[in-house]
Amino acid sequence: MRAVRGAIQVDRDDPVEVMDATRLLLQEIIEANSLVPDDLVSILFTATPDLRSGFPARAARDLGLTDVPLMCAQEMDVDGGLPRTVRVLVTAETPLPRDRVRHVYLGGARALRPDLAQPMAGAR
Template identity: 85%
Template sequence: MRAVRGAVQVDRDDPAEVLEATRLLLTEVMAANSLVPDDLVSILFTATPDLRSGFPARAARELGLTDVPLMCAQELDVEGGLPRTVRVLVTAETPLTRAAITHVYLGGARALRPDLSGRLAGAR
């Protein structure tokens, strides 16, 4: 079992934009790590306090992940933190080693983990 991290920054707090970006993030995380829905144990989403228009977990349901336990939480409101950001922590059953896991940071969220920028399958 492994954990996969990811994040995406959205341009504005709009329900459609948050859902679209979260769907993209989940799709990229799964593709980059060759995960299928049956591999998923659970997914934890966090959103920065400036994202209030909807639940990021709804995007997972819209992708058909209806039997995967999901939870949303608010990210810490740290001064200087990256605004308008959805983060994800996916727990999955996979034969990949920890070193082989590809964490996915999209758009402005790439600034959160520049050390991983060379390994990002979904860097945009």
């Protein structure tokens, strides 16, 4: 079992933009780690306090992940923190060794972990 991290920054708190960005992030995580829905154990979503227009977990439901346990929480409000950011922590069953897990940071969220951020197909 492995944990896969990811984050994406959106331009504004708009429900369509938050859902589209979260779907893109989840799709990139799943593709980058060769996961299928049955591999997913659970997904934790956090959003910065300035994102209030919807639950990021809804994006997973929109992708058909209807039997994966999901939870949303508010990210800590730290001075200087990256605004308008959705983060995910995907727990998955995978044979990948820890050093082969691909974490995904898209758009402005690349600044959170430049050491892990890699250009991905369709990245923002």
